[in-house]
Amino acid sequence: MEAEAPSGAYKLCTAINHSLSHNTAVA
Incomplete structure (x- = not known):
């Protein structure tokens, strides 16, 4: 799946x- 997805x-x-x-961490 990852290989097929565009980088x-x-x-x-x-x-x-x-x-x-x-x-979110800062808030």
Whole structure:
């Protein structure tokens, strides 16, 4: 599954997830 998914989308999802987690931790 991961191999089939485009790396760009994976990176984008990871970046958004990290950002949300960071914002939640800060808040």
